[in-house]
Amino acid sequence: LLYKPIDRVTRSTLVLHDLLKHTPADHPDYPLLQxxxxxxxxxxxxxxxxxxxRRTAVTTPKGEVSQRGG
Numbered sequence: 001l002l003y004k005p006i007d008r009v010t011r012s013t014l015v016l017h018d019l020l021k022h023t024p025a026d027h028p029d030y031p032l033l034q035x036x037x038x039x040x041x042x043x044x045x046x047x048x049x050x051x052x053x054r055r056t057a058v059t060t061p062k063g064e065v066s067q068r069g070g
């Protein structure tokens with residue numbers, strides 16, 4: 001719970017992916033895991049699409065624009 005919220009979503013997506021990989025297709029929870037994974041992946045994709053490259057640009061003291069990593 002000490003991770004940033006987006007880190008929790010990313011980790012949860014990875015856990016769902018692993019659970020689905022190790023769950024037999026005939027298991028009653030398999031379709032629910034598929035739906036949960038799809039929802040989580042769509043959420044992460046929407047976050048990536050919403051990131052504006054101009055918001056991550058920072059101005060250096062000399063007035064040059066550089067991109068922040070991360």
